[in-house]
Amino acid sequence: MKYYIIAGEASGDLHGSNLIKEILKKDPSAELRCWGGDLMESAGGEIIKHYKDLAFMGFIEVVSNLRTIVGNMKFCKKDIAAYNPDVVIFIDYPGFNLRIADYVKSIGVKTFYYISPQIWAWDQKRVHKIKKLVDRMFVILPFEEEFYQRFNYKVDYVGHPLLDAIEERDTSEVKLNALRKEFGLTDSPIVLLLPGSRKQEISKMLPLMLKQSIHFPNHQFVLGAAPSFDLEYFDNALKGHPTVKIIANRTYDLLQIAEAALVTSGTATLETALFRVPEVVCYKGSFISYQLAKRFIKVKYISLVNLIMDKEVVRELIQSDFNEKLLKAELGKLLKDSSYRAEMHANFDLLNQTLGGGGASARTAQLMVEALQTA
DSSP, X not given: OEEEEEEOSHHHHHHHHHHHHHHHHXXXXXEEEEEEOHHHHHXXXXXXXXXXXXXXXXXXHHHHTHHHHHHHHHHHHHHHHHHOOSEEEEESOHHHHHHHHHHHHHTTOEEEEESOOOTTTSOTTHHHHHHHHXXXXXXXXXXXXXXXXXXXXXXXXXXXXXXXXXXXXXXXXXXXXHHHHHHTOOSSOEEEEEOOSXXXXXXXXXXXXXXXXHHXXXXXXXXXXXXXXXXXXXXXXXXXXXXXXXXXXXXXXXXXXXXXXXXXXXXXXXXXXXXXXXXXXXXXXXXXXXXXXXXXXXXXXXXXXXXXXXXXXXXXXXXXXXXXXXXXXXXXXXXXXXXHHHHHHHHHHHHHHHTXXXXXXXXXXXXXXXXXXXX
């Protein structure tokens, strides 16, 4: 079978890589042409467009890069037509993927969607478009199955693939000490900064996150850089913060040894919680983007942790609340209030149970291969 897979972000690259590994187990002769990143390439996919060239977020940011986005869409359509796959698998990234799905459906190629767009958060009417364009939807959050049922659309709930990625890791004391030594870290408690994987996010989030290192001098602050960035990109931001270390492409290793984390809203909020690291969720966008989003978003929370648990498990500092005073106060609670930490840890354990067991990537690949072989 010939598979064409489109992932437009770092998280999609991770989940796409695990999906590719499982597809190849069940369909060893599979050919996989991909939009993604280094992980998908290592897993066996042929990367023809890297996600670092695709990551635009926010209304203003998308408009300002519209020419690039349109060019990417044209290239993608031509490439799919030339490749003539048996199926196109879309991984999240809805602004781009749903437009490409429209074209793929028009030329009679089967469409699978892995990791649903968050249409339950805003613009729920897009479910009708998905029903029309997507032959099979594979969802990873427990409430998504019920959401789609309300629109008479059957989906496959496969569980969350992050559980697989996390459960496979070595958490022994020997391993944790080895990581500290490898990274050249002190014995001080570690505060991990995860400012996002897009330049627009980082420019808004990182300066204020870095200032916290001044308020907590007895802690080792570490910036976890996304794999899509050259470290030189952070040079200006790190000036004036000589004690902050920067480590790229090792987020999971850093989460294993972190005491607390400041995390930009996104998949990283859930990853942090599943590693049982107490966190503050942070987000600040452009004024216009935020005002528009406020009028359309239909959920109470922005972090996946709180959405899944349907309560405030972790504190969210959004827009004007994302300021130095509140961030200092919340980080102080994470580091010094043992009862607050214990309550958060207990909720993280419940979160893990809510998401079910591992095996999401294997289940998804099995369902996909079976569907193609019986078509």
